[in-house]
Amino acid sequence: MHCEIIASMVSTITLAAEPGPVLVPFPHDFAESITATPDGALIFSSFAGGRISRAAPGAAEATEWIKPGTNGLLSVLGVLADEARRLNEGFFRRIEEGRPLVTLKLASTLDGRIATAEGESRWITGDLARERAHLLRARHDAVMVGSNTVLADDPELTCRLPGLSDRSPVRIVVDGRLRVPLTARLVASARTTPTWFVTLKGDAPERHRVFRDCGVELIEVAAAGETVDLVAAFQELGRRGLTRVLVEGGASLAAALLRAGLIDHIAWFRAPRLIGGDGVPAITAFGIDKLAATPRFERSAVEALGDDVLETFHRP
Numbered sequence: 001m002h003c004e005i006i007a008s009m010v011s012t013i014t015l016a017a018e019p020g021p022v023l024v025p026f027p028h029d030f031a032e033s034i035t036a037t038p039d040g041a042l043i044f045s046s047f048a049g050g051r052i053s054r055a056a057p058g059a060a061e062a063t064e065w066i067k068p069g070t071n072g073l074l075s076v077l078g079v080l081a082d083e084a085r086r087l088n089e090g091f092f093r094r095i096e097e098g099r100p101l102v103t104l105k106l107a108s109t110l111d112g113r114i115a116t117a118e119g120e121s122r123w124i125t126g127d128l129a130r131e132r133a134h135l136l137r138a139r140h141d142a143v144m145v146g147s148n149t150v151l152a153d154d155p156e157l158t159c160r161l162p163g164l165s166d167r168s169p170v171r172i173v174v175d176g177r178l179r180v181p182l183t184a185r186l187v188a189s190a191r192t193t194p195t196w197f198v199t200l201k202g203d204a205p206e207r208h209r210v211f212r213d214c215g216v217e218l219i220e221v222a223a224a225g226e227t228v229d230l231v232a233a234f235q236e237l238g239r240r241g242l243t244r245v246l247v248e249g250g251a252s253l254a255a256a257l258l259r260a261g262l263i264d265h266i267a268w269f270r271a272p273r274l275i276g277g278d279g280v281p282a283i284t285a286f287g288i289d290k291l292a293a294t295p296r297f298e299r300s301a302v303e304a305l306g307d308d309v310l311e312t313f314h315r316p
């Protein structure tokens with residue numbers, strides 16, 4: 001699992017200040033003076049225990065709370081709180097909702113197609129975009145796809161960036177009826193890279209045994225209609241300690257996750273190509289009649305990657 005950084009426990013103050021005494025909003029009277037040095041560092045003096053502490057020079061974030069600790073140490077709370085919450089978002093999601101944070105990654109043409117009518121999807125985007133996508137994998141605990149994507153593309157879903165191959169996440173396939181063949185690369189390499197299949201509970205026990213014999217871990221989930229109950233599946237992934245899951249498609253899985261309200265972030269790579277209406281849409285129908293019912297996201301960043309663009313979004 002990735003280590004979620006406990007960045008909210010910052011023990012330094014980062015106030016940009018001119019040399020000379022400065023005032024900061026102390027809730028207690030434990031510090032009598034703070035002096036800024038020419039290089040921007042802050043010197044605390046005359047606080048509980050009479051020790052002197054030196055805070056980090058640099059940025060202009062004011063602190064809301066400074067607490068005297070034992071041994072004359074200062075704890076500063078609330079510094080970069082929003083950034084800290086973002087860093088730990090997967091951890092909080094798991095603690096608060098019992099499921100990991102879910103990022104949907106798509107690589108499409110300008111008209112939102114992820115494959116041609118014949119199913120060709122390699123490669124819609126260029127080298128830089130694909131390297132960036134591999135970095136996304138390294139930053140997640142798991143990468144997930146639907147069974148049709150494995151049948152169509154036979155992907156490896158590993159991180160193949162130089163020096164980061166040991167950061168390959170757990171590979172997860174949502175495959176209710178275990179339709180993926182044993183010859184698929186994901187199954188064949190299950191003993192070396194952890195591979196989990198989310199499948200329907202109690203379905204075809206003999207097929208389950210064969211998959212387990214190949215080193216695949218099966219996560220058996222109840223059905224919701226004819227397919228796997230994704231809400232239950234993600235609760236189980238949270239129970240297994242996952243904090244961040246990157247979903248790499250395809251279109252049906254993406255639609256089902258959006259319908260279930262399970263997508264928190266979107267990483268959308270777009271290439272300056274057009275396939276047209278006979279291509280495979282990035283997301284299949286998910287029953288929206290009114291604009292008011294459309295899931296809304298806010299854009300967090302835009303990044304140019306050669307001719308391609310990566311836009312990232314989060315749920316407000």
Ligand SMILES: NC(=O)c1ccc[n+]([C@@H]2O[C@H](COP(=O)([O-])OP(=O)(O)OC[C@H]3O[C@@H](n4cnc5c(N)ncnc54)[C@H](OP(=O)(O)O)[C@@H]3O)[C@@H](O)[C@H]2O)c1
Binds near residue numbers: 145150175230
């Ligand atoms: N350019 C890209 O970024 C990109 C990325 C990925 C894929 N693709 C392309 O997308 C195409 C595959 O997409 P797809 O939409 O056909 O398939 P998909 O989303 O990859 O897989 C759909 C299958 O997942 C299984 N599934 C299990 N539970 C489900 C649930 N609750 N909701 C939805 N599916 C569930 C279903 O099979 P069972 O009912 O048998 O369980 C379903 O048929 C391929 O052409 C691939 O090349 C492109």
